[in-house]
Amino acid sequence: MxxxxxxxxxxxxxxxxxxxxxxxxxxxxxxxxxxxxxxxxxxxxxEGVIRGFAALLDRRKLRRPTTVFVEISLSGQANELLESFESAIRSIPDVLECHLMAGTADYLLKLVVEDTEDFARIHRTHLARLPGVAQMHSSFALRTVVETTALPL
CATH class of the missing domain: 1.10.10.10 (Winged helix-like DNA-binding domain superfamily/Winged helix DNA-binding domain)
Known part of the structure; x- marks a missing residue:
């Protein structure tokens, strides 16, 4: 700290x-x-408190207005399976965030896509091919109420 x-x-x-x-x-x-x-x-x-600087892009102007959250449950919890899944998820450019979770799903992904057809393409070419997936549930955000990159200080 x-x-x-x-x-x-x-x-x-x-x-x-x-x-x-x-x-x-x-x-x-x-x-x-x-x-x-x-x-x-x-x-x-x-000290690494400031990790870097980045430009915040307008996803709507870049034709990525739709946010999708994907809950993924794996078929097991073996370390090799987790590592294999995480390695594969890092190679998908459409995934903005991937979190290992406690609760009903093992992982929670955040993607921004153009529309449902774009998400179907990503699902077909990437998500459906992830190793060890037992279940996958996708939810589309209707509206973003709060969005910030600023941490509370």
Missing amino acids: FDLDAIDRRILRIIQKYGRITNADLSARVNLSSSACHRRVQRLED
Whole structure:
């Protein structure tokens, strides 16, 4: 665990919201000199608190408006089966997230697709070929109510 003080938290909140903010603007917002602010950001990067920076793309403009959640139950829990499944899932470019779950399903996937036909293609060419799958249930999101990449600080 990394200890964050109030200034670190302010820096992280601002960077999460305004990833392209200049160091000069960031330092003014957190009331630090430019060099002190830069050192803090560098330390947060070096410690792995800041893992990187990314552009957030508009999935609708890129013709991927539909979010699909897929619950997958495997036929067993052997370590080799889990590793085989996870290796295969990493090779599917359409999968945005894959989580090993506790509960009724073993894995939960998140995909964004163009439409039901696009999902059918992904299902046919990738998901149906995953190793060890006993059951698969897909749910289409009707509307996104909350969507953020910002962690609460």
